[in-house]
Amino acid sequence: MDKVSFSDNSVLASNRSLKSSTKSGNIVMQDGSETSDMSKVRNVDTTHSAEGMYENEPLLERDRLGKASHRNLGMVAPEPVSHSNAPVEDDFSDDDSELPRDPSDLLYSVRRDYRSFIHKSKTLLNIMIFVNTLWLVTTFISDFFFNINFLRSRITSFQDMTLIFVSIVANSLTLWFNKMGFYSTLDQFLNVILFSLTLFNLLINLLVTYIRQRIGLLGVCTYLWAAVTFAVSAVLDQNLLYFNTKFHPNNYADSEADNDDLSAHPNGPAHKGISNRHTITEWVSIGFRTTVKGVLLVFFVLFTMNNILFSLDSAITTKQIAQVSTEANAATYDAFHWADADHTYQIHLKCYGDVFSKDDSEENKQPIVLFEHGGADTAxxxxxxxxxxxxxxxxxxxxVYERPGYGLSDSPPAPVSIAMMADALKHVLLKEAKIKGPFTTVGYDLGGLFTQVFTAKNIDLVESMLLVESWHPDLLLKNYISRLLPGDDSDDPEDYSKLPDEINRHNGFVIWWRGILSTFNIKLQTSWLLAHHGSKERIYGRDMMYQGKYLRVKLLESVTSSLLSYKDVLNSMENLKEVKVSVVSSNELIKKSAQWGNWQRELSKLSSKTQEWKIVDGGHQIYKYGLGKQQTQDVLLRLIDEKDKY
Known part of the structure; x- marks a missing residue:
């Protein structure tokens, strides 16, 4: 046997012997013998191979149950070089020739896909957070400062902003904890539940005609976007689960068959030994994320309960209200009317008696009483x-009617002022409902200021005006600067503190916080669970103060009270000099606050034709006191029936 032939046979035998090596990695010749000449040939061949492979050559003498070397990760060990033209036998078939021949190749492929997944998911989540943040800021500006027509709905409250903020929180959690070590089946389950609840809330809103007509395209998109946020988180969690099964198959039921194979073949792939145990940091992170998601779940449960309640209340209270401007029968007129020519929002108007009659009968000679409700109630x-x-x-x-944002009337676009509301009421009465008057305007509480402005703007339509426990314009001033300066000797700090809560000036931040709480406030649930209040109480009555739509308009009134509304009232005073005016004040409130008495005295001097200033028995809410209510009724009857004294 010549030396070249012997070398070829030696290489072939070495290749076969390599595939059947033991766990220790020792290479043994098939015939069990090894001559010195063969060793020399093998050494020469090994030297020749090493010159071409350098560090890419697998370490044959190392135990392969340990961790794979980072130097040959993903590399395919090259075939031993043969100097013969004869084909070298191979255990791989033609169909398997393109498959990785080393388990580390598969691990490298999975890790490469995992890195790509992390990179793409971070990009997607950052884009979503940017869009959410931009959407939140734009919605905030549109809802509370400057109207952007395509970014508002007619029942604007704090729900949209809350949903967008929740979306930002969900996206941020997913971005921060989107790693295999932070995967949690519970978190994925919570994402699916939150996704379902969001779509369920949207479905509830769309089932009620009153809400469906007012929520608008933006409102629908807000719910859908919040649902997409949770859906994306659930999908990313599913991808993390996939990579976990690839890196840690022993921890999943689907890998039971592989586990059996591993027990039968101790020389399994190196990556099977990777542990899936969490570190303390990972457990803390998973606990934090799960806690926040749990809070979001509680929020959405309360949010859904309030949404269901509002939908039921809206469906019940609007069932018999006309949706268009059509004349009803002479006994009752109840309809929604557009507040401007652009059809921006609608106002709920309700009239009793024949307000459309144009004959001169004795009954119709009495003016139509137009009532303006207070700041914390409706008619x-x-x-x-x-x-x-x-x-x-x-x-x-x-x-009677509800001002925009109160009761069933739509939310007005920002900003608002008393003059704007007066113009809207005029459009509803004259252009939409075709009610021409004449009117006797009656204003209670904050409504007294609205009545003054409406009367001043429509002197030709108003015969007389009655102010019942009306606000003074000074209550619209916030006086931020004067509060920082030392008080005068004439100041009585007790005057404001003794005023009822509905009269006191509220801090805008307090109203804002109450508005956020209104999205999941338990008060609305206790109103029917414990207090057994009906739908009208929550829409019009005592529980209206917990509705987000109402709190939003109160915040708008607070923002512009010192800037716009105060000037509106002052500008109207000149036109009230020749209007018949009567004033009703509460004796209990005057006893509590001397300043309130001074303000009522000033209101009685608005006109040179003041009919009377009556101080009645009872508190600020005179309609709750029998004697005070009767005395107020007598003042109104004298105002609409008696002839002018002057």
């Missing part, structure tokens, strides 16, 4: 004393 509460007069046939015709 459902504060207008009951006029309704009583109507049922007693002492008042023949009267109309």
């Amino acid at each position: 459902f509460l504060s207008g009951t004393w006029i309704q009583e007069l109507y049922h007693l046939n002492r008042v023949h015709r009267y109309c």
Whole structure:
């Protein structure tokens, strides 16, 4: 046997012997013998191979149960070089020739895909957070400062902003903890639940006609976007689960068969030994994320309960209200009307008696009483004393309405002012409902300021004006600067503290916080669970103060009260000099606050034709006190029936 032939046979035998090596990695010749000449040839061949492979050559003498070397990760060990033209036998078939021949190749491929997944998911989540942040800022500006027509709905409250903020929180959690070590089946389950609850809330809103007509495209998109946020988190969690099964197959049920193979073949792939145990840092991170997601789940449960309740209340209270401007029968008129020519929002107007009649009968000579409710109620509460007069046939015709944001009226676009609301009411009465008057305007509490401005703007339509426990314009001032300066000797700090809560000036931040809480406030749930209040109480009555739509308009009123509304009231005073005016004040409130008495005295001097200033028995809410209510009714009857004294 010549030396070249012997070398070829030696290489072939060495290659076969390599595939059947033991765990220790020793290479043994098939015939069990090894001559010195063969050793020399093998050494020469090994030297020749090493010159071409350098560090890419697998370490044959190392135990392969340990961790794979980072130097040959993903590299395919080259075949031993043969100097013969004869084909070298191979255990791989033609179909398997392109598969990785080393388990580390598969591990490298999975890690490469994992790195690509992490990079792409971070990019996606950062884009979503940027869009959410931009959307949140734009919505905040549009809802509370400057109207952007395509970014508002007609029932704007704090829900949209809250949903967008929740989306930012969910995206941030997913971005921070989007790693295999932080994967949690519970978190994935919570994402699916939150996704389902978001779509369920959207479905509830779309089922009620009143809400469906007002929520707008933006409102629908807000719910859908929040749902997409949780869906993306769930999908990313599913991808993490996939990579976990690839890196740690022993921890999943799907790898049971592989585990059996591993027990039968101790020389399994090196990456099977990687542990899936969490570190303390990972457990803390998983606990933090799960806690936040749990809080979001509690929020969405309360949010859903309030949404269901509002949908039911809206469906019940709007069931018999006309959706278009059409004349109803002479006894009752109840409809929604557009507040401007651009059809921006609608106002709920309700009239009793024949407000459309144009004949000159004795009954129709009495002016239409137009009632303006207070700042923390609607005519459902504060207008009951006029309704009583109507049922007693002492008042023949009267109309009530809810200002924008109150009751069933739509949310107004920002900003708002008293003059804007007065113009909207005029458009509703004259252009939409075709009610021409004449009117006797009655303003209670904050509504007294709205009544003054409306009367001043429509002198030709108004015969007389009654102010019942009306606000003074000074209550619109916030006086931020004067609060920082030393007080005058004439200042009485007790005057403001003794005013009722509905009269006191509220801090805008307090209203803002209450608005955020309104999205999941338990008060609305206790109103029917414990207090057994009906739908009208939550829409019009005592529980209206917990509705987000109401709190939003109160915040708008607070923002512009010192800037716009105060000037509106001052500018209207000149036109009230020749209007018949009567003033009703509470004796209890005057006793509590001398300043309130001074303000009421100033209101009685608005006009040179003041009919009377009556101080009645009872508190600020005179409609709750029998004697005070009767005395107020008498003042109104004298105002609409008596002739001018002057």
